[in-house]
Every structure is written in structure tokens, then in C-alpha cells.
Amino acid sequence: MRNRLLARSIVVCAALAASCSTAPRFTERPAAVQVAAPSQRGQSPQGQMPLPNRDDSLKFAVIGDNGNGSHDQYDLAAQMAAWHQRFPFTLVVMVGDNLYGSERPQDFQNKFELPYKALLDEGVKFYASLGNHDSREQRYYKPFNMDGKLYYSFKAPKQDVRFFALESTYMDDEQLKWIEDELKKSNEKWKICFFHHPLYSSARTHGSELKLRAVLEPLFLKYDVSLVLNGHDHVYERIKPQNGIQYFVTGSGGQLREGDLRKGSPLTAKGDDTSQVFMMMEINGDDLWFAAVDKSGTVIDSGSMTRRKE
Amino acid sequence: MRARLAIPCALLLSLAGSAQIGAQQKSANKPPANAKALTISKFENRVKTYVEQRDKLEDTLKDRPKQTDPASADRHQRALEKLVQASRSSAKRGDIFTPDMQQLVRQLLRPIFAGKDGRQIRDEIHDNEYKGNAPLAVNARYPDEVPLSTVPPQVLQSLPKLPGELEYRFIGTNLILFDPHAHIIVDYMERAYR
Numbered sequence: 281m282r283n284r285l286l287a288r289s290i291v292v293c294a295a296l297a298a299s300c301s302t303a304p305r306f307t308e309r310p311a312a313v314q315v316a317a318p319s320q321r322g323q324s325p326q327g328q329m330p331l332p333n334r335d336d337s338l339k340f341a342v343i344g345d346n347g348n349g350s351h352d353q354y355d356l357a358a359q360m361a362a363w364h365q366r367f368p369f370t371l372v373v374m375v376g377d378n379l380y381g382s383e384r385p386q387d388f389q390n391k392f393e394l395p396y397k398a399l400l401d402e403g404v405k406f407y408a409s410l411g412n413h414d415s416r417e418q419r420y421y422k423p424f425n426m427d428g429k430l431y432y433s434f435k436a437p438k439q440d441v442r443f444f445a446l447e448s449t450y451m452d453d454e455q456l457k458w459i460e461d462e463l464k465k466s467n468e469k470w471k472i473c474f475f476h477h478p479l480y481s482s483a484r485t486h487g488s489e490l491k492l493r494a495v496l497e498p499l500f501l502k503y504d505v506s507l508v509l510n511g512h513d514h515v516y517e518r519i520k521p522q523n524g525i526q527y528f529v530t531g532s533g534g535q536l537r538e539g540d541l542r543k544g545s546p547l548t549a550k551g552d553d554t555s556q557v558f559m560m561m562e563i564n565g566d567d568l569w570f571a572a573v574d575k576s577g578t579v580i581d582s583g584s585m586t587r588r589k590e
Numbered sequence: 591m592r593a594r595l596a597i598p599c600a601l602l603l604s605l606a607g608s609a610q611i612g613a614q615q616k617s618a619n620k621p622p623a624n625a626k627a628l629t630i631s632k633f634e635n636r637v638k639t640y641v642e643q644r645d646k647l648e649d650t651l652k653d654r655p656k657q658t659d660p661a662s663a664d665r666h667q668r669a670l671e672k673l674v675q676a677s678r679s680s681a682k683r684g685d686i687f688t689p690d691m692q693q694l695v696r697q698l699l700r701p702i703f704a705g706k707d708g709r710q711i712r713d714e715i716h717d718n719e720y721k722g723n724a725p726l727a728v729n730a731r732y733p734d735e736v737p738l739s740t741v742p743p744q745v746l747q748s749l750p751k752l753p754g755e756l757e758y759r760f761i762g763t764n765l766i767l768f769d770p771h772a773h774i775i776v777d778y779m780e781r782a783y784r
Contacts, residue, residue: 382734385661412717412737416770420654420663428656450757451743477740486717490710491742 329367330582331562331569338439339367342559344375344476344511345411346533347391352575353534354395356556359577361398367560370437372396372404375511375530376411376448376476378424383415392423407434409445411476411511431455433462439563442468444505446475448492456495463503470563470587473500474509478529480522482545483513483553485537500525506587507568509559515541516557516572518550518581526585530572532557550581626694630750633691637767640686640776641754644769647673667773671731674772681729686767686777695765695782698748703783711742712783715760724761732773736761 333339341360346353360372379391393400400406400423408424409431410416419426426432430447444462447455463471478486479493489512500508501523511531519527533556541553555574562569566589571582647670654666687695702711717740724733739760749758752767756776759766765782766775 383660383664385659385664388660412740414738415773417660417663417667417773420656420658421660422657425657449738449740450746452746453743453751456743489714489740491707491714491744492740495743 329363329560330571330579331367331560332564333367333562334564336438337562337564338436338441339369339560339562340436341369341372342375342474342509342528342530342561343372343533344509344529345377345514345531345535346374346395347377347379348381348534349387349391349395350534352536352556353391356533356558356575357395357399359573359575360396360558362577363560363573364399364402364404367562368402369560370404372399372406373443373472373474373509374406374408374424375474375509376409377413377511377531377535378408378411378418379415380413380535383417388421407443407445409475410447410449412449431458433466435468436470436563439470439565440468441470441472441563442466444471444473446473446496448475448477448489448510451492451495456499459496460499460503463499463505466503469566470507470568471503471505472507472509473505476510477512478510478527478531479508480519480527480547481510481513481515481529482517482519482542482547482551483515483529483537483540484542485540486513488547497523497525504588504590506585513537513540515551515553516559516580517541517548517552518572518583519547520549521585522547524588528559528570530557530559552580555580629690629694633686633688633694634750636686636688637750637756638753640769641756643677644670644674644772645754647677648771667771670772671774674769674774675729678729681777683728683777684779685728687765687779692779692782695749695779699745699783702744702748707744711744714740714742715745726761726764726766726775726778728775728777730775732759732766732768732775738768 379387381387396406405425406423408418408426410418416430418424419428419430426445431445433442433444435442444459446459477489477492479497480488505525508525508527510527510529513529514531514535514537515529516532517529519529536553536556538553541548541551552572552574555576557572557574557580560571560573566586567584568587569582569584571579574580650673651666651669654663684692702708724736741758741760746758752758755770757768757770759768760782763781763783765779767777769776
């Protein structure tokens with residue numbers, strides 16, 4: 281089954297590569313973060329993924345708005361497992377709405393443990409942040425690695441990277457002080473924040489959370505955050521770098537709002553509102569490579585960036 | 591189980607009573623220099639009393655590990671929910687959001703919602719994808735089917751700070767005092783903003 285899925289994705293990737301060889305390069309080139317042209321979209325010499333896949337890299341995946349227990353969630357999870365065979369990411373960052381609807385013990389099974397069983401069995405660690413559909417009790421759920429906290433940070437097992445998980449439905453002064461203190465004392469090269477509500481989004485349903493942006497973005501700028509991962513809008517969107525920071529909306533890990541992206545939005549570098557999507561990322565030194573993969577296993581977006589520097 | 595409940599309940603009643611009497615004596619002896627500050631201070635005392643009671647009740651339960659399985663977390667939460675509900679069985683709307691506090695909350699929120707960013711703030715609060723009419727009741731479990739509203743930082747900054755992980759949440763224009771530990775609505779007020 282896995283081989284069949286992989287074979288299918290390789291074929292699609294190769295076809296996309298051929299069709300996208302003339303993809304336009306980005307014109308936006310902020311000083312701190314540079315996003316490469318997605319020249320590798322679907323491209324895969326000998327059918328391989330568009331990431332360097334180096335042994336010493338930090339490899340991780342990103343999902344959001346995933347826990348609805350639908351066939352779509354399971355299908356995307358199967359793709360994650362299939363890609364994991366070739367790109368062995370060690371952790372998965374969850375940008376919230378980890379479980380929709382009821383949260384009985386069996387829901388944790390059906391909406392999390394079963395779809396991601398292959399990854400969990402391989403020892404992949406999931407790190408959750410909470411969305412508006414998530415009960416606060418999820419912080420005690422061991423496989424989410426939140427250690428009983430609504431917001432927390434952790435150092436990545438490889439490379440010089442620290443992740444900061446925020447609780448964006450309730451950004452009170454205490455949490456703001458916490459994130460400022462954490463960012464200030466972090467001396468890792470890469471500071472990556474992840475939380476549910478997007479500071480930038482071109483989706484019609486929710487869109488950019490401007491009031492949250494007003495309090496968080498100044499901190500991200502001040503303390504050299506390079507990458508911000510969000511969900512909430514059930515689409516995939518790579519935002520054009522904003523003030524040197526790269527933002528992604530990855531809110532279609534199970535949910536999907538087809539046609540929700542505003543066409544021609546000045547924020548969008550690349551978007552997809554036609555399929556469930558997860559992301560794979562790789563960090564090595566000052567460089568990060570990313571690839572967005574849809575439910576059929578096709579790489580729909582990829583590129584690279586360098587971290588922000590003081 | 592009943593006997594186990596009786597001790598914390600008695601403790602709570604006496605605590606609540608003494609706190610109230612203390613506050614009344616204090617206010618009777620010293621007229622308010624600033625009515626707004628006094629209203630907030632009394633509100634904070636009521637909230638503090640609630641949190642102390644809740645924490646004492648939680649102490650009677652087996653410690654919950656920081657990382658556990660969903661069944662244990664759920665059991666712990668529902669046990670606490672029942673303890674708190676039993677201990678506040680006579681709680682009614684307005685016990686904590688008293689009429690003067692409700693008036694003050696509306697006063698505090700008015701400039702936020704009437705200001706130039708009011709529409710954005712309203713949109714963010716209404717952004718929780720819930721369009722139904724959830725039945726609200728003091729001391730009841732927060733409705734499982736209702737996602738938690740976003741509470742914009744600017745709104746939080748305008749309201750009195752809450753201790754002990756109590757939270758302000760909105761369902762429509764109702765302002766909820768939410769206890770995520772026990773998952774109950776501690777109190778709520780209607781028409782917090784327009």
C-alpha cells in the first residue's frame with residue numbers, strides 16, 4: 281500500500297516538475313529571510329523528495345486543524361507515514377484544533393492515535409499547541425508533550441533550534457511576558473513559534489488576526505524569530521515574508537475549506553485550498569527547506585529560506 | 591463519597607461566609623474613595639475566594655500527573671466538576687458578576703468595542719465558528735459543543751486580571767467566567783458589549 285502511494289506521488293511529482301519548470305521566481309527579497317523559488321515543485325530526481333534529507337539535519341513535519349477523524353485526515357496521515365519512510369522526521373508540530381467535537385478517551389484514539397499510529401510506533405514525537413476547538417485538558421495528554429502547560433518551549437533534538445508553542449485564544453499579559461522572557465533568554469539560532477491563530481492569512485473565513493499581530497509581531501521582530509507556523513484557516517498558505525519573518529498557514533490537516541483563499545491576495549506567495557496538506561521541514565545550519573504535500577502525496581510547494589540574524 | 595464531600599462543603603461555606611462578612615465590615619467602616627476601584631477589589635475578592643475553594647477541593651482528589659492518558663484526565667476533571675458543583679449548589683447568576691460589576695465591565699469594554707478597532711475585536715471574538723444558542727447556566731459544565739472564543743489581548747488588558755487559571759470567555763455577547771480545571775461556568779453576564 282505504502283509503495284503504491286509512493287509510486288503514485290513520484291509519478292505526480294515528476295509530472296508537476298515538468299509543468300512547473302518555468303515557475304516565476306519571487307520578486308520579494310526581504311533582507312533577513314529569503315525564500316527560494318519553488319523550482320523543485322514536484323521535482324524529484326529519480327523520484328525523490330525536494331528536500332536535502334541530510335543525516336545531521338533537524339527534520340520535522342507540521343499539521344494543523346487535523347483531528348476530525350475523517351477519511352481525509354486518515355488519508356493525509358497515511359501520506360505522512362509514507363513520506364516518513366523516506367524523510368525520517370523526528371517530530372511533528374501541531375498548530376491546534378487537535379481534536380474536533382467530543383473529547384472522550386475514544387476520541388483521542390480515533391482522531392489522533394489511530395491515524396498517526398505508524399508515526400507514533402516509529403517513535404515520532406508530537407508537540408501540540410491548542411486551538412479554539414481544543415479542551416484545555418489536552419495539555420495533560422502525554423503524546424502531545426505539553427507537560428501540563430498551555431504554552432511552553434522546547435529545544436529541538438538536533439541543530440540549534442528552539443520551538444515556542446503559544447496558546448493564541450487567550451493571550452493575556454502573563455503569557456505575553458512569558459514569551460518575551462523565553463525569546464529573550466533563548467540563544468538558539470533558530471526561533472520558531474507555532475500557535476493556532478494566523479497573524480497573516482488570506483482566507484475568507486477567518487483571515488489575519490490583527491489584534492494578536494499587534495502584540496506578538498513586535499516581539500518576534502525584536503527577538504529574531506525566523507518562522508511562524510499557524511492554522512485556524514483550513515487552507516495551506518505560504519505568506520510572503522512579512523518584515524523578514526516567514527509565516528505559514530497549515531490548517532488543512534483534516535479539515536478543508538475549498539475555495540476559501542482570496543485569489544490575488546497580496547499576502548500569498550503560494551496557496552492551496554483544494555486538498556488536505558501537511559508540511560515537512562528540514563533545518564541545517566542557517567538554512568531551512570520546506571515542502572508542502574497534499575492528500576495524494578503530491579508536493580504542491582517547496583523552497584528554502586535562511587534564518588533571520590541579529 | 592457524601593461524607594467526603596461534606597467536609598470540603600462545610601469548609602467552603604464557612605470560608606465564603608467569613609470572606610463576605612470581612613468584606614462587608616471593611617466597606618462599612620471605610621467609605622469608598624473610588625467606587626470603581628472598590629467594585630474591582632470586591633470582584634477580585636470574590637474570585638479569589640472561589641479559586642481558594644476550588645483549589646482546596648482539588649487537593650482532596652488524587653494528584654493528576656502533568657502527563658497522563660485522556661481517561662485519567664477526564665476522570666479528574668469530572669470529579670472536580672462534581673465537587674465544585676456540589677459545594678456551590680446554591681450559586682446563581684450575579685454572585686460574582688454582581689450588578690455593579692456588570693455595569694463596570696460594560697463601562698470598561700465600551701471604549702474597546704466603540705473604538706477604531708472595535709470591529710476587528712468583535713470579529714475575532716465571533717470567530718469561533720459557533721452559531722448556535724448554547725444554554726448557559728451558572729455552575730454547569732461549559733457546553734462541550736461550543737469552541738472557546740478568542741479573547742483579544744486588548745480585551746483582557748481592559749478587564750481585571752484573573753487568578754488561578756480562571757478565564758474570561760465569550761459566547762455571543764455573554765461574558766463567561768470559565769474555570770478550565772473544573773470545566774464549569776463559574777458565572778456569566780449578558781450583553782457585556784454591543
